[in-house]
Amino acid sequence: MKFGIVGYKGRMGNEVKLLFEEKGHEFVWGYDKDGEYFSQTPELIIDFSLPEVLEKTIEFVKNFKVPLIIGTTGLSEEQLQSLKLLSQEIPIVQSYNFSIGIQLFLKVVDLLKEYIDGWDIEIVEAHHRFKKDKPSGTAKMIKECLEKEVPISSLRLGNVPGDHILYLANLGEVLTISHRALSRRAFADGVYKSANFILNKENGFYIFEDVMFEN
Amino acid sequence: MKFGIVGYKGRMGNEVKLLFEEKGHEFVWGYDKDGEYFSQTPELIIDFSLPEVLEKTIEFVKNFKVPLIIGTTGLSEEQLQSLKLLSQEIPIVQSYNFSIGIQLFLKVVDLLKEYIDGWDIEIVEAHHRFKKDKPSGTAKMIKECLEKEVPISSLRLGNVPGDHILYLANLGEVLTISHRALSRRAFADGVYKSANFILNKENGFYIFEDVMFEN
Amino acid sequence: MKFGIVGYKGRMGNEVKLLFEEKGHEFVWGYDKDGEYFSQTPELIIDFSLPEVLEKTIEFVKNFKVPLIIGTTGLSEEQLQSLKLLSQEIPIVQSYNFSIGIQLFLKVVDLLKEYIDGWDIEIVEAHHRFKKDKPSGTAKMIKECLEKEVPISSLRLGNVPGDHILYLANLGEVLTISHRALSRRAFADGVYKSANFILNKENGFYIFEDVMFEN
Amino acid sequence: MKFGIVGYKGRMGNEVKLLFEEKGHEFVWGYDKDGEYFSQTPELIIDFSLPEVLEKTIEFVKNFKVPLIIGTTGLSEEQLQSLKLLSQEIPIVQSYNFSIGIQLFLKVVDLLKEYIDGWDIEIVEAHHRFKKDKPSGTAKMIKECLEKEVPISSLRLGNVPGDHILYLANLGEVLTISHRALSRRAFADGVYKSANFILNKENGFYIFEDVMFEN
Known part of the structure; x- marks a missing residue:
């Protein structure tokens, strides 16, 4: 084209x-x-x-x-x-x-959210030290998609382009969805x-x- | 009951x-x-x-x-x-x-598989040193669900009850689904x-x- | 004996x-x-x-x-x-x-701490939902060993026996030390x-x- | 200067x-x-x-x-x-x-190697799909430093600049050292x-x- x-x-x-x-x-x-x-x-x-x-x-x-x-x-x-x-x-x-990966991430969250009643949920995001807002907009999108109060931990680390991790745990197992951006x-x-x-x-x-x- | x-x-x-x-x-x-x-x-x-x-x-x-x-x-x-x-x-x-988490994992794979044409896929599983079969049955289930030839790396580590990780990567990002069993x-x-x-x-x-x- | x-x-x-x-x-x-x-x-x-x-x-x-x-x-x-x-x-x-692993972890921290001036440092610990103190005593030991103000993020997840992660990042790389307890x-x-x-x-x-x- | x-x-x-x-x-x-x-x-x-x-x-x-x-x-x-x-x-x-981080990684390996007799050891490295050699030179350096036969799993994933993970496990715990390069x-x-x-x-x-x- x-x-x-x-x-x-x-x-x-x-x-x-x-x-x-x-x-x-x-x-x-x-x-x-x-x-x-x-x-x-x-x-x-x-x-x-x-x-x-x-x-x-x-x-x-x-x-x-x-x-x-x-x-x-x-x-x-x-x-x-x-x-x-x-x-x-x-x-x-x-x-x-x-980001295709973040769209897929949200799609996955949307799928999982109806099966995780009573599970513990934690969101962790890591970004470069220059990022001023906490938590990241994407972390907030994940939380909104879950339609629940979920703690978000924000790490500020060097030059990390952007990591997002969603932990879902019941008493016997932990299921984790994570996304890592490499570049633009x-x-x-x-x-x-x-x-x-x-x-x-x-x-x-x-x-x-x-x-x-x-x- | x-x-x-x-x-x-x-x-x-x-x-x-x-x-x-x-x-x-x-x-x-x-x-x-x-x-x-x-x-x-x-x-x-x-x-x-x-x-x-x-x-x-x-x-x-x-x-x-x-x-x-x-x-x-x-x-x-x-x-x-x-x-x-x-x-x-x-x-x-x-x-x-x-395992509820493994069922959810497979459900997620089933959702994702139609969006990852051309992505690189890797499966890693880690189990205790006493496990004799390689790769694990669950890793094989994940691979079958993907309907593709996917490399599986098997780690044998101490007493780990069972970890499964699926990496999906295009040139700009890595999406990861992982499951960790804690116990029976x-x-x-x-x-x-x-x-x-x-x-x-x-x-x-x-x-x-x-x-x-x-x- | x-x-x-x-x-x-x-x-x-x-x-x-x-x-x-x-x-x-x-x-x-x-x-x-x-x-x-x-x-x-x-x-x-x-x-x-x-x-x-x-x-x-x-x-x-x-x-x-x-x-x-x-x-x-x-x-x-x-x-x-x-x-x-x-x-x-x-x-x-x-x-x-x-725990032998935690002793080794602290030994590693002790080795690394003199080479990470200007690096970003983050500690993350994850424990079962029944743990009442935040952050964990071990996370505090890691922080003390670093002799610095370091943020600690505490995740409470299902039945996780105890994970500790130390992230060290400069602008080009991330070095991570982590420990996962499997059981008593x-x-x-x-x-x-x-x-x-x-x-x-x-x-x-x-x-x-x-x-x-x-x- | x-x-x-x-x-x-x-x-x-x-x-x-x-x-x-x-x-x-x-x-x-x-x-x-x-x-x-x-x-x-x-x-x-x-x-x-x-x-x-x-x-x-x-x-x-x-x-x-x-x-x-x-x-x-x-x-x-x-x-x-x-x-x-x-x-x-x-x-x-x-x-x-x-890379400063890789030098520190090797220093850590050198410290740990005398305490891990009988532990299980696994090395995992992940690099972009264009990398032709397997395993990476750095993974080989880590292995040499351990002075042991250690399995190395190589993942080829999109555009990942270079991850190296060393897992050390006894029957009760897993200690992990990992390094992630972000860029030149x-x-x-x-x-x-x-x-x-x-x-x-x-x-x-x-x-x-x-x-x-x-x-």
């Missing part, structure tokens, strides 16, 4: 570009703070930039009339609304976390999956869970 | 007895190599003994007309057939592994779950997976 | 008895709340009982004139003093924790090691660290 | 450059396949390049009369000899693995440590173990 990226010089944009190229696809259009790069019309646009760029992204997408995958974080409620409006004209995948590559893979999902979809607003689990 | 146990003096039979009593139930009947113990008619019978005792167990169960939970290992094909025949008269739960208690819990399942069931032959996941 | 046990019917006393017998040694004398068992004079006495029994133990040991290994917990300062006095007449090993057997092994240590020792008061690391 | 790098555009050279600059030091000289960069005379030279460049490096170091830290892999026996000869004129640190940063830290070590050293040939553990 021929793809375009808003924020193609950023860390995540660049990671996505490299992965798509590795898979044999062609980077034909890009936009970054120092301007536009154009060689051909893209078949879809991926946006990993900043909330203030969204208006520009919407403009581009409308011109090209192509699907959008957007992973920009920190969008306002109005911005999400304008994306939903836009999704009447083109198919959109929006998510704050494109984990998220680029999820974007690639989304690209294959969105290309022939009808207009509409999709989330990454749809990409993973819908048919 | 009032329960009876064939093999109530054995290690597993005793563990079951203790757990049921802890939950407030009453041991009213037992059979072991030195004879029969009778105080009242049981509402169900649990058998953790030896294949050569099966005939006796069938006789008891027919007399009492109560459900049977049987975890005796090493039954012959004929013995399993005679249990199936018996299940036309009473409800039976039969399994070689009553893990299996007694599964027997207790089976007891609650079987008490009001229609005649039929059930396996532990039915107990866990059927309605 | 011919050994005696104070508290031989208790959980720990019985574990010690079984292990020593397995190693080919002979249980020749015992004392428990229902009285004394005597077949021969022991070559050493092991005490895993209660503080209120200590006076009786001292009396026995003086009569037999044999070494003492004592693992009774909760001794008062006076009781420890009377043991030290007694150690002028016979050799004594006293400890609240006879871990402690019985340490008592056995102490028995071999004490048999030909001069009078004196020894701790388990001496058994492990002195020549 | 003012430092120079042979191979400063390579992945490892660049990582070293970034780390030293982050610590406030100045990159004043460099050499790479497209030529020399010179702004000032360096106080020491670091070489992470290729064996065929060694002759050039020796020439530079002799001219500048400054210490050398060399991490180039695949040096021939003759090349190591010529470095030893050179070390009569300048101090040199040479190593194929500048782990090695750059070791180079930095070597730089501080070498600056005021006498002429001589040092290895990374000297840097870590000598006074």
